[in-house]
Amino acid sequence: MMHLFDNHNHSQFSFDGKRSSVEECANAALSQGLSGMAFTDHCDFFVPAMKASYENLVPEVFDVPAQQEEIDRVQALIDNGGGNLKLLKGIEIGMHEDHHDDIRRTLAENSFDQVIASVHYLDGIDPFYGGYYEDKDWKLAYGHYLETIHTEMTWLRDFDIMGHFDYVVRYAPYPEACIRYRDFSDILDEMFRFIIHEGKALEINTKSYQEHKGRPVTLDTDVLIRYRELGGEIVSLGSDSHDPSRVGYGFSRFAGLLKSLGFRWTAHYEKRKLVQLPL
């Protein structure tokens, strides 16, 4: 795999990264021939009550200095061993309307290579544990999630990659296992116009397209076609790995898909500056 960066990985510094470590993930990336990878550990200030009771979670930012030191340590090991892999320091910031000050402060007080902005919880609920979908049909459930990303990211602006726009589909109970462009054209257009104007990346989060309980989620190519039509060129690939065996999951397939649709680059950010590498 030439020139590909896996821009979305969770290490031992994420609350749900116990199966993972910076060093093991880096080794996995090296053995797959990736050019780089970013560690984007979770930072969610809002934690739904149910999840807090299941996992003893307290809302907090991960230990950023410790994560960055560990990335430096592993980068030195790679360099000394003659490996060719660039490690990036990232964060996946969970956007939530009740925590705007915490989010701003975290981004101001630390420096990162890249910031993924995403939504994990909405209306006080974690879709993973259910409840979110109960009083909604698929169209309302997915549409409301997209609207929430749009509202929060236009508020935040200080991010590089719009994370997993179809996260809400992963754990949904409906047969509709796809965000289709034709069903959500208005809101997707608004989201794309914003990220294109701001020079941010659309993430293809390949974890979404693994099977969950026998239900494969699909990526509607019309979504990518429309993004390009509107002028979108900046695309980031991320495996969302929480386990070294998932690093780079599906990358050849999705890189091939991007190429076939006319995309010429994949993107990542170094010290918050856009870098594009040819596909």
Ligand SMILES: [Zn+2]
């Ligand atoms: Zn996420």
